[in-house]
Amino acid sequence: MLGLKQVHHIAIIASDYPTSKHFYCDVLGFTLQAEAYREERDSWKGDLALNGQYVIELFSFPFPPARPSRPEACGLRHLAFSVGDIDSAIAHLEKHGVKCEPVRIDPFTDKRFTFFNDPDGLPLELYQQ
Template identity: 75%
Template sequence: MLDIKKVHHIAIIASDYARSKAFYCDILGFTLQQEVYREARDSWKGDLALNGEYLIELFSFPTPPARISHPEACGLRHLAFAVNDIDRACELLTEKGVACEPVRIDPLTGKRFTFFSDPDNLPLELYQA
């Protein structure tokens, strides 16, 4: 069996790198640890951290193909973030112009959760810790 310790990072390709960087940093609260332009690929790569922990590689590529990204589509279903107060988190997102679905209750855990989307319609979840 592999000795996997944790998820190291999540890679996201943005259609508009600057817009997605602003969304993840200014709205969700990630910090940009490092950013590099890769001339051979005409691509930006930003390393984003949450609470000091490297978590997301944000990329740009010229004309990336669209991907189906609804939570029930085959492939990566969504990326979930734990929050202490889901109602307050939804209020803050709404104030920034980000729409959240109505809060639901997970029938298995009894925990509250909701979905919203990043600028490229990648489904993101808030899950009350």
């Protein structure tokens, strides 16, 4: 058996590091645990935590190519975050200028969810628990 225990982190490459750091930390509520500039790569790396748990490695690289995400491109489809109250979460995002899709109902769980995008168009989901 391989022995996987959990997802360690998710790596995201941002086209504008300060904008994405603001979005993930100040809008979504992640905390910056560590940050480093790697001169040899002209790249920033930030380690972001959610509720004290390391979750996202946020990178910048000069001139990263765009990644297709819609319609249903092969690869990572989206990142989903659970919330207790989807309506208040949507109101918070919209207060910060983040547009959310209309709320849908998961036909298997009857739970409510919506999608929105990070500053680079990465699809993100809110899923009410």
